[in-house]
Amino acid sequence: QLQASGGGFVHSGESLRLSCLVSGSTVSDYAFGWIRQAPGEEREVVSCMSRYSGLIEYANSVAGRFKISRDNAKNLVYLDMSQLQPEDTAVYFCAAVDFSHHCAMTARLYDYYGWGTLVTVSS
Numbered sequence: 001q002l003q004a005s006g007g008g009f010v011h012s013g014e015s016l017r018l019s020c021l022v023s024g025s026t027v028s029d030y031a032f033g034w035i036r037q038a039p040g041e042e043r044e045v046v047s048c049m050s051r052y053s054g055l056i057e058y059a060n061s062v063a064g065r066f067k068i069s070r071d072n073a074k075n076l077v078y079l080d081m082s083q084l085q086p087e088d089t090a091v092y093f094c095a096a097v098d099f100s101h102h103c104a105m106t107a108r109l110y111d112y113y114g115w116g117t118l119v120t121v122s123s
Helices: none
Strands: 002-005 008-011 016-022 031-037 044-049 056-058 066-071 076-081 090-097 117-122
Touching: 002 090, 016 031, 016 090, 016 117, 031 066, 031 076, 044 066, 044 076, 056 066, 076 090
Parallel strands: 008 117
Antiparallel strands: 002 016, 016 076, 031 044, 031 090, 044 056, 066 076, 090 117
């Protein structure tokens, strides 16, 4: 089970940290991704992290502003978001896929999704 939290209302330029609590398994069992969906838009993978090799990828829209990480001891996956802009407004989900040395920047490849958390950025 995946449970995302940490969303909220912020102004342009501010930061937020999203957390994804993994239960029933461990963060070392899967590759993870953070996926967002804005109203009327398709799901977009903003970042992913592989299970073993330490591979991390970012969408061009967030590169240099967002950072994905994980804490194996706490069974948490994080998404640190800085310099937030109104176009970052979306529901953010964490998701898991059973890849070993890769991660997925395509939303349909993910096997497990958690509940989303809403991020609203005001100009």
